[in-house]
Amino acid sequence: MSLTHAILGLLTITPMTGYELKTQAFDNTIKYFWQADQAQIYRTLSAMAEQGWVESTLEIQEDRPNRKVYHITEAGLEELRRWLHTEQPLPVHRDPFLVQMFFAGQLDSATVLNHIARQRAAHQALLEQYKQLPVPPLNDPDLDHSRLFWRLTLEMGITTEKTYLDWLDQCEAAVREMIEANAQNPSANPWLKDSKA
Amino acid sequence: MSLTHAILGLLTITPMTGYELKTQAFDNTIKYFWQADQAQIYRTLSAMAEQGWVESTLEIQEDRPNRKVYHITEAGLEELRRWLHTEQPLPVHRDPFLVQMFFAGQLDSATVLNHIARQRAAHQALLEQYKQLPVPPLNDPDLDHSRLFWRLTLEMGITTEKTYLDWLDQCEAAVREMIEANAQNPSANPWLKDSKA
DNA sequence: TTTCATTATATGATTTTACATATACAATAA
DNA sequence: TTATTGTATATGTAAAATCATATAATGAAA
Structure with missing residues (x-):
């Protein structure tokens, strides 16, 4: 392992x-x-x-x-x-929030937006933490072999979190759009419950 | 769970x-x-x-x-x-390849490039698989509640793999740059071993 | 002809991960 | 004053994940 x-x-x-x-x-x-x-x-x-x-x-x-x-x-x-020297298997993904989002069609939109906001805050905090790690940037002359790879993997952490945040924003936008679309649709469905606030 | x-x-x-x-x-x-x-x-x-x-x-x-x-x-x-309705914890990340890259300063550059290429192929294959999943795109009129969230989570999978591939390319570029820099440096170190091929 | 892949369920065994808690002393905060 | 935080190691237990293997039929490939 x-x-x-x-x-x-x-x-x-x-x-x-x-x-x-x-x-x-x-x-x-x-x-x-x-x-x-x-x-x-x-x-x-x-x-x-x-x-x-x-x-x-x-x-x-x-x-x-x-x-x-x-x-x-x-x-x-x-x-x-x-x-x-050995080849490594692909990463294992287990993200309970994505499971939740996959089935979020069964939730009212207000709850979904709330979930999104909370995840956003948590990922934002992670990103801030990564940004503060004292690893020289890629263009730094002090970047020796070891530090090059430390920086590269840190870049991965930072990029991943940024991607996640962008995705959460995309989700929020999509949900809000869906709310709009449903508001104009007279055959209102329970999904709108609470979300007019 | x-x-x-x-x-x-x-x-x-x-x-x-x-x-x-x-x-x-x-x-x-x-x-x-x-x-x-x-x-x-x-x-x-x-x-x-x-x-x-x-x-x-x-x-x-x-x-x-x-x-x-x-x-x-x-x-x-x-x-x-x-x-x-419950709040979910953050995803757990466990990527053995990133562990390897973190310590890749201890490997010769040829091995590192080889590792990168293999991971690249594996992630590329994953991306292709995700792209072929029959989920209507975000602008599709057939996108009901459920499918909206299926598409959003699938977008996450696709984006994550694209990000990973970009990062692998960045790694490759950084390693090749490091090879160049070391080739010009007469105090050659063992890192170059095999990598001139 | 033997082996392999597909469909389908299941168990044994082990490893890995997670959660809780114990000990113990110092310093700090409420 | 009591509670909490930080330093430091450790165990008990449970849950979750992994790996191997068994069964059993069909059909395809080597």
């Missing part, structure tokens, strides 16, 4: 604790292409340590919990390199 | 067997926002039948296996309506 390899890759950048992997790497940086649960990260780290792909050193701290800093081993590097 | 509600929704269109749900609905139509395994569909249908949300009638066939045609019940319709 790719979580293992995402972690292996991250540990080539710098040794990290499970907590840092979660809060700095996954939640802030690469969540637009791989999301991971905290519990899953810790358990995967244990499994990887058993495999011999990572090792940890305990850092004793006084005022806060001890840190288990993981670093990648030679075997881990080898596994990462092997995996990096 | 949304698989249940995707199935409930699909059964409001027409009664179907598990096989039809898989081959016609999921694999052909809505896989760009909800993918489902065959085994999972059958098991979910069983669970839904126990819940009382669907019922099945057995259609005896002579030359092929009998069909278990599921239809939605009143309780199922109620559950679907309830769910359609």
Whole structure:
């Protein structure tokens, strides 16, 4: 599975604790292409340590919990390199909102517009977060190999969110148009319910 | 979970067997926002039948296996309506290729270009498949409520794939540029390995 | 002729993901 | 003062997803 390899890759950048992997790497940086649960990260780290792909050193701290800093081993590097050469399957799409929209013909228009607005806000927030990530732009002279790919994948996250927002706007427009069309149609149907407000 | 509600929704269109749900609905139509395994569909249908949300009638066939045609019940319709009113969480992104690209600085450029080309072909194929789905376009007068939302979600699938293809092209261009830049740089690094061909 | 694809349902086993909760101390906020 | 947030690791459990395989008939292809 790719979580293992995402972690292996991250540990080539710098040794990290499970907590840092979660809060700095996954939640802030690469969540637009791989999301991971905290519990899953810790358990995967244990499994990887058993495999011999990572090792940890305990850092004793006084005022806060001890840190288990993981670093990648030679075997881990080898596994990462092997995996990096393999062809990857297509992404799995599972978007519950799109399921909802697919069947939104069964909802009144006001509810649909409300759903759209909420999703819009959530995606907008994501986009803002991605935009603030400190990765040099494509035309930056500091863009070395690694950073080039970080920027490219970040661009993907940003573009995806922009596309999503555009689509939500398109949906809203289409729904409003449909409301108009129905308002002029005397054989009014229940779809208009509440939506005149 | 949304698989249940995707199935409930699909059964409001027409009664179907598990096989039809898989081959016609999921694999052909809505896989760009909800993918489902065959085994999972059958098991979910069983669970839904126990819940009382669907019922099945057995259609005896002579030359092929009998069909278990599921239809939605009143309780199922109620559950679907309830769910359609709830707010949905953001989509979960898990794209192993993007993980690979994030760490592609550790690969030689020829391998990266090869990976990109393969993904491109796969996404191109998906796009072609989506384009051929028989859903009336947005400006079609036959576009009723249901079909409007089918078209909107399909537009999302198409747009997403187009965006992905554009991004892959951008990646390819960036990698080729990086190759150029490195070729002129005498402090050649292993990244160029094999990529001069 | 044997293998493969299609139609159709189903189970076993495993892996992956998700959700909840526990511990523990410090600092900050209500 | 009490509650919450941040740092840090971990387990229990359940749900969901994946992969493999079984059955069984027909028809087509190698």
